[in-house]
Structure formats: structure tokens, C-alpha cells
Amino acid sequence: MINDNQLEEIKTTLEQHIQALDLKGKPSELYDPITYLMGLGGKRIRPLLTLLAYNLYKEDYQKVLSPAAGIEVFHNFTLMHDDIMDNAPLRRGKATVHEKWDDNTAILSGDVMLVKAYHLFLSIAPEHLKESLQLFSKTAAEVCEGQQLDMNYEKREFVSEAEYLNMIRLKTAVLLGFSLQLGAVLAGASKEDASHLYDFGMNIGIAFQLKDDLLDVYADKEKFGKQVGGDILANKKTYLLVKANELATGPASESLKKWLNAEAYNPEEKVKAVTALYDELKIKEKTMELMDDYFEKGFNQLSSLQVKNTNGLQLLQNLTHNLANREK
Incomplete structure (x- = not known):
């Protein structure tokens, strides 16, 4: 092994x-x-x-x-x-x-x-081919569904937290889940283990997207490798913006709407102002809390696996931890 x-x-x-x-x-x-x-x-x-x-x-x-x-x-x-x-x-x-x-x-x-x-x-070996193609076809359609929802939501002023999480589940997480599930299917693993690995991938996939949303605003500029605040400038519906729209009231809500609707602005000023609103609403902390919840749900799935290769399991966990802790 x-x-x-x-x-x-x-x-x-x-x-x-x-x-x-x-x-x-x-x-x-x-x-x-x-x-x-x-x-x-x-x-x-x-x-x-x-x-x-x-x-x-x-x-x-x-x-x-x-x-x-x-x-x-x-x-x-x-x-x-x-x-x-x-x-x-x-x-x-x-x-x-x-x-x-x-x-x-x-x-x-x-x-x-x-x-x-x-x-x-x-x-793929004949005994696994039909199941693999069925799972792949289902996943491929879901990825397209997620992309369509993403486009739909860009045209809407308000998107709920549940809608956003479902969108990134489809657009991003299902393919990670399928990737792991396929490995189990091709190895002849039990249905239970294949299901646990799929759920592991689903949960870490959502967590990874939340991490990406966070990094775009709060990453170390020197390590990030691209413009910090790009999602803010594009008014992209990230979890941070979705949550801020949900929680902002009074002056905070008015300020957020002003920046979202502004057609002429100083980019640096907009990033700074919207980030300050996120800080005021503790959006970073709420995003990290939800992200950690999804990582925990994912890793809990691994503890249910019936595998003898403990070193391989540790390698999978280490790889995931390294991705979770990335700074770019």
C-alpha cells in the first residue's frame, strides 16, 4: 500500500x-x-x-x-x-x-x-461499467444544473443561504463526491463505503468553496497570487455576500446596496468598504464556522469506512487537510 x-x-x-x-x-x-x-x-x-x-x-x-x-x-x-x-x-x-x-x-x-x-x-471493467456510467451521467447533469443556478442567481438581488449552498453542492461538490465514489466502485468496495466516500467528497467540496469565497476577501495579498476582492468588485454571489444581504439592516443594508448598485467607483475604496461591512456583520467568523462544520461532517464519514489500509486513509486525510489549510 x-x-x-x-x-x-x-x-x-x-x-x-x-x-x-x-x-x-x-x-x-x-x-x-x-x-x-x-x-x-x-x-x-x-x-x-x-x-x-x-x-x-x-x-x-x-x-x-x-x-x-x-x-x-x-x-x-x-x-x-x-x-x-x-x-x-x-x-x-x-x-x-x-x-x-x-x-x-x-x-x-x-x-x-x-x-x-x-x-x-x-x-472500466464490464462488471462496473454500467454503474459507473450511470453515476457519471447523473453527476454531469448536476454540474450543469449548478452552473445554470449560478447564472440565475447573478441576476437576482437576493439569494438565500440554502439556495447558495445547494448551488455550490451541484456546481462543485458533487464531482468531488463522484470522484471518490468511483474509486470505491472500481475497487469493488461495499455500497456503504462508496456512499461514505461520496458524502465525504460532497461535504469537503462545499467546505472548499466556502474557503475560496473567504480567500478572495481575506487572503494574504502576497500569497494569494491574484487580486484580493475580485468577487466584491464583480458583485459575485459568494457566501459572504449572500450572508451579508441576509443579516444587514438599517445603515449597513443601505451601504451594501449602494456599493452593489454603484456604476462608477474607486475599486480599492469599494473593496475596503464592503470588507468593513463584512467585518461589522462578523461574516468571516460565520463563514469559517460553517466551513469547519462541513469539514467535520466530511471527516466523520471517513471514520465509518471498512478499510484495512490505514496508511492510505491517513494519506487521504492529509491531502484534504493540506487543501483546507491552503492560503491561495
Whole structure:
């Protein structure tokens, strides 16, 4: 079984497998954007979780590299299309596909990525193929549902806490849950363990998004690597804004509305003013409390697993803790 020193080996093996995927073809205008986006890297958290979950039960994780890579291809497909919808100029510090090529190319290339993701799942053993595809199809639809809700909420003045949490569950957390669940299914784990791993991924996925929301406002500027307060400037519906809208009354409410509706403003002044409102309403503390609750719910699921590979379990926990404690 793996130990801490082998995590980098697994990451390297996974990355080599991803880079060796057959994602090229003709016309080049259709396939070049795919290899470009996949070549930009990323943390590869989702396929890594699949491999770590599989390894809780079996040692030969190399056998499931292709379906794990399929999850990463799907994830990047969603990013390619999300960037078009968000009109985002950069992805991982480089030009987005729709900026480097055009919107139509990015749409069509993304469509092919979804097809390629399903193709990679065909490497799954016959006894697990139907269940895996059913779970993947359900998850893929939920991710799209989450993205649509996200777009819907940007047009609304008020979004409830429950609505926001459900949106990030669909848009972000279900794919993390599925990544872990797939590893368990492919390893022949019990239904109970697969369910516990799914719930673990769901809960930490929500916690990770809350962490992202927090970092955008409260991160150390030197460590964050991008503009602090970008979500505030974009009036993005984060948990912090949703909670502030819910709690603000009187002058605080009027001030928040003023900044949200302002068309001309000094960016630094707006970030400073809205952050001060968050501080006044103790939004940071409330977000951290909820985030910690979700992390605790997630880790509680791991204690219910029936696995003998305690080192592998510790590795999964360590990886999650490191992500939870990140500063960028």
C-alpha cells in the first residue's frame, strides 16, 4: 500500500497518463484547444481522489488511470464552457480558449471533451461499467444544473443561504463526491463505503468553496497570487455576500446596496468598504464556522469506512487537510 512518500509518485504517474492521452485529431482547430487547455496543468485533485479512494481497497491503482483521467477531461470541459459564460480572459494565468481562438471553437471543442471523457470510461471493467456510467451521467447533469443556478442567481438581488449552498453542492461538490465514489466502485468496495466516500467528497467540496469565497476577501495579498476582492468588485454571489444581504439592516443594508448598485467607483475604496461591512456583520467568523462544520461532517464519514489500509486513509486525510489549510 502507499505511504506519504509515494504521493508524488502517484501524482507524476497520473500527470504522465493525462499528457499521453489521445486528444489530438483533425481538423486541428477542433482539437488544438483541447490539448492546450489540458496542458495548462492544475491540481488534478479529482482524478487524484479517485486513485486514492481506489487504493484504500486495492494496490494496483494504475488499472484505473484512464477513468480517473476521464474525470479530469470532463472537469476541464466544464471550465472551457464556464469561461465562455463568464467572459473570463484568463485560465491558470494563460489566455482562455475562447480568447485564444473564439467562442464557437471553444463550444465545439468542449463538446468533444465531453465525448472523450465518456470514451475514457470505456476502459472500466464490464462488471462496473454500467454503474459507473450511470453515476457519471447523473453527476454531469448536476454540474450543469449548478452552473445554470449560478447564472440565475447573478441576476437576482437576493439569494438565500440554502439556495447558495445547494448551488455550490451541484456546481462543485458533487464531482468531488463522484470522484471518490468511483474509486470505491472500481475497487469493488461495499455500497456503504462508496456512499461514505461520496458524502465525504460532497461535504469537503462545499467546505472548499466556502474557503475560496473567504480567500478572495481575506487572503494574504502576497500569497494569494491574484487580486484580493475580485468577487466584491464583480458583485459575485459568494457566501459572504449572500450572508451579508441576509443579516444587514438599517445603515449597513443601505451601504451594501449602494456599493452593489454603484456604476462608477474607486475599486480599492469599494473593496475596503464592503470588507468593513463584512467585518461589522462578523461574516468571516460565520463563514469559517460553517466551513469547519462541513469539514467535520466530511471527516466523520471517513471514520465509518471498512478499510484495512490505514496508511492510505491517513494519506487521504492529509491531502484534504493540506487543501483546507491552503492560503491561495
